[in-house]
Amino acid sequence: MAAVKSVRRFDPQQGAFSVWLRGIAVNVMRRQLRRNGRLRRREQAAGRTRAGQSASPERQEDDRVALTLDALPERQEAVLRAKYLDGLSVAEIAAQSNETAKAVESLLSRARQAFRELFEKQINSKEKK
Numbered sequence: 001m002a003a004v005k006s007v008r009r010f011d012p013q014q015g016a017f018s019v020w021l022r023g024i025a026v027n028v029m030r031r032q033l034r035r036n037g038r039l040r041r042r043e044q045a046a047g048r049t050r051a052g053q054s055a056s057p058e059r060q061e062d063d064r065v066a067l068t069l070d071a072l073p074e075r076q077e078a079v080l081r082a083k084y085l086d087g088l089s090v091a092e093i094a095a096q097s098n099e100t101a102k103a104v105e106s107l108l109s110r111a112r113q114a115f116r117e118l119f120e121k122q123i124n125s126k127e128k129k
Contacts, residue, residue, distance in 0.1 A: 002028055014098060030078065034070060068119045076111035083108060 003024045010020050069077050082088045082096070090108070094101045 030074075037066070037070070064119065064122050068115055068122060071118050072111065072114055075107065076114055079104065079107050080111050080115060 003021055006024070010017065014020075069080065072080070079093060079097075082093045083090070088096070090101050090104050093099075094104045097104065099107075
């Protein structure tokens with residue numbers, strides 16, 4: 001449905017139809033996975049609280065990283081996941097997103113800074129509790 005709604009924005013000058021369509025599919029899947037992941041983390045957190053169990057320090061750190069990534073704007077989250085979780089190079093990310101390597105480097109820099117600020121804010125708010 002998303003492709004049908006945005007088919008008028010397809011520009012053959014910028015790439016093949018299959019690549020454009022795959023990009024839409026990836027974005028739809030990413031949004032769905034984010035929704036499912038948030039729900040699952042909320043349920044897990046509620047389950048740990050109800051059971052009175054505390055998570056290991058490593059698990060708590062993983063949860064903070066996941067929550068911080070979820071709090072970022074979608075483009076920043078995507079570029080950080082591509083670079084650090086998928087292990088893609090800047091050139092590969094640039095090719096996939098149809099951007100220049102310089103634009104991806106700039107986005108990565110802003111995304112790392114935003115991640116750092118949000119992560120530190122989470123740690124500081126946790127320490128105050």
